Amino acid sequence: MKKLLVALLMVVMVFSVFAVKITIWTSEAQAPILTKLADEFKSIYGIDVEVVQVNFNDIKSKFLTAAPAGEGADIIVGAHDWVGELAANGLLEPIPVLPEKDQYLPTPLQAFTYNGKLYGIPYAFDGPxxxxxxxxxxxxxxxxxxxxxxxxxxxxxxxxxxxxxxxxxxxxxxxxxxxxxxxxxxxxxxxxxxxxxxxxxxxxxxxxxxxxxxxxxxxxxxxxxxxxxxxxxxxxxxxxxxxxxxxxxxxxxxxxxxxxxxxxxxxxxxxxxxxxxFGAQGFMVNAKSPNKLYAIEFLTKFIATKDVMYRIYLADPRVPSRKDILPMVDDVTRAFAEFLGNYGLPMPNxxxxxxxxxxxxxxxxxxxxxxxxxxxxxxxxxxxxxxxxxx
CATH class of the missing domain: 3.40.190.10 (Periplasmic binding protein-like II)
Incomplete structure (x- = not known):
């Protein structure tokens, strides 16, 4: 009987994983590469990731309407200065652990930090x-x-x-x-x-x-x-x-x-x-989503890796937030990164x-x-x- 219960539990867990679908709202700049990455993630982990292209200026307002009801996107891709309003309304889930955190420039991480907690994973930042x-x-x-x-x-x-x-x-x-x-x-x-x-x-x-x-x-x-x-x-x-x-x-x-x-x-x-x-761009998780744990795993174990972040840079060539990607970028991008990474200040979020x-x-x-x-x-x-x- 005990073995049967364990087997049934494993079956339930398997089917529950395959029933999960992570939804991402992003703008046109990131949608093509994220769609490719979503297909790769499914082939490896068996979890569906739907990428929905939304006008950048509409993402935050739509999220503010949908998220309180536990609806809308599980993940949004947007600007760091959205963080304060969204986190204060209880709509963003803190990122508990960011693997290889020491490989990120400190200023983009600071941009997504609110009241001492990290509420997003930055992939890029830019400024003058x-x-x-x-x-x-x-x-x-x-x-x-x-x-x-x-x-x-x-x-x-x-x-x-x-x-x-x-x-x-x-x-x-x-x-x-x-x-x-x-x-x-x-x-x-x-x-x-x-x-x-x-x-x-x-x-x-x-x-x-x-x-x-x-x-x-x-x-x-x-x-x-x-x-x-x-x-x-x-x-x-x-x-x-x-x-x-x-x-x-x-x-x-x-x-x-x-x-x-x-x-x-x-x-x-x-x-x-x-x-x-400077402004930073990154991935944020819906705190009201029933899939938030899967969303965090998708971001921290897959998106936040060096290889994937580099591919995002190639598709949307902004200044990358990871230090270990900088040797692979062009001289212009590296010059912006070195100056802003050392002396830039994120706009208050x-x-x-x-x-x-x-x-x-x-x-x-x-x-x-x-x-x-x-x-x-x-x-x-x-x-x-x-x-x-x-x-």
């Missing part, structure tokens, strides 16, 4: 660095003093036909490097937890960073009308020597035939490193971050750099606006 046209720049500048001097020389030599430096400087994402490099911060952090009532965007470091940005305007390098499209078009037309942008724009530069290089954003002062924002973008971009940066409002006043007003929104 200094991009230069080799027709005008032989050696990228190491400090901002060097950058300013070089940019002015180029503009004088080409009589204004070529911009020495241009970027989307009134966008907080692209100018964060100066604010944070000198010691400003968005939200304070203690014991792995973010304190949204501690806003460090008007402290001494933030003020110093904003004054450096103002110097770029005062020196005649940045112009009021500069934005992302202006920067991108000038660089692709060969009319900009240096820009600050990210790896997502690389295909456009290559198509335009620009001989470009990637370098760290220069030191703000001797020994003062810039600290730009809490919902309160939504109120920061406008307060620091349209308000503080525009007021100081366009309207001549004193730095201290503009930053204080921005912090007051952020705190008022949080209350």
């Amino acid at each position: 660095a200094l991009i230069y046209n080799k027709d005008y720049v032989e050696e990228p500048p190491k400090t901002f003093d060097e950058l300013i001097e070089l940019a002015k020389q180029i503009q004088e030599e080409y009589e204004g036909e070529v911009r020495g430096l241009v970027y989307d400087f009134k966008n907080f994402y692209f100018s964060s490097y100066a604010i944070f490099g000198f010691g400003g911060y968005v939200f304070g952090e203690k014991d792995g937890k973010i304190n949204v009532k501690d806003v460090g965007l008007a402290n001494e470091g933030a003020i110093k960073g904003m004054k450096l940005l103002k110097r770029l305007v005062d020196e005649g390098l940045l112009e009021s009308g500069d934005n992302y499209n202006v920067m991108d078009n000038l660089f692709k037309d060969g009319q900009a020597a240096m820009i600050i942008n990210g790896p997502w724009a690389v295909p456009g530069w290559k198509e335009a035939g620009i001989d470009f290089g990637v370098a760290p954003i220069p030191d703000l002062e001797n020994g003062v490193k810039p600290k730009p924002f 809490v919902p309160e971050m939504a109120g920061v973008w406008g307060a620091m971009g349209d308000d503080a940066l525009s007021k100081v750099l366009d309207q001549g409002v004193p730095v201290e006043q503009a930053l204080k007003e921005a912090v007051d606006t952020i705190l008022a929104g949080i209350k």
Whole structure:
């Protein structure tokens, strides 16, 4: 009788495994490779994995509606700054153990960490660095003093036909490097937890960073009308020597035939490193899913392996989050990885971050750099606006 019960139990377990189907919601960039990997996983483990392509901008909103009822995807592929809202609502399952965790760059892991727990497995991350046209720049500048001097020389030599430096400087994402490099911060952090009532965007470091940005305007390098499209078009037309942008724009530069290089954003002062924002992408598990344990096994034992992560990189060539993949990538990708992996800061993954973008971009940066409002006043007003929104 005992042997019969054991046999019956094994049969039940086998059939329960084959009844499982893991559903993944992902955008068009990852869907083809994940579909191939899903077929391989089934051939090895016998578990169905359905890959559903969803518009990237719709994944989080659809998940917020479906997940509380235990419906929708078992796994979503998305941005790290979704984590705070989803985890706070009890919709993400922590990743209990990540094999070969030491093979990951620490900053992407930090991006998917909320209140001390890892809520996603990052496969890629991206953010801005200094991009230069080799027709005008032989050696990228190491400090901002060097950058300013070089940019002015180029503009004088080409009589204004070529911009020495241009970027989307009134966008907080692209100018964060100066604010944070000198010691400003968005939200304070203690014991792995973010304190949204501690806003460090008007402290001494933030003020110093904003004054450096103002110097770029005062020196005649940045112009009021500069934005992302202006920067991108000038660089692709060969009319900009240096820009600050990210790896997502690389295909456009290559198509335009620009001989470009990637370098760290220069030191703000001797020994003062810039600290730009970056975003990370990864896999997150539905905490309400009846298949969450299978989903975690699928991610940690299969997707998170070096070989599979490298194949994902080849299909969707963003900066990989695993250090052991970097020797196999191209020089451009490696340059972004080394700079952002050492000095980048993940955008805060809490919902309160939504109120920061406008307060620091349209308000503080525009007021100081366009309207001549004193730095201290503009930053204080921005912090007051952020705190008022949080209350």
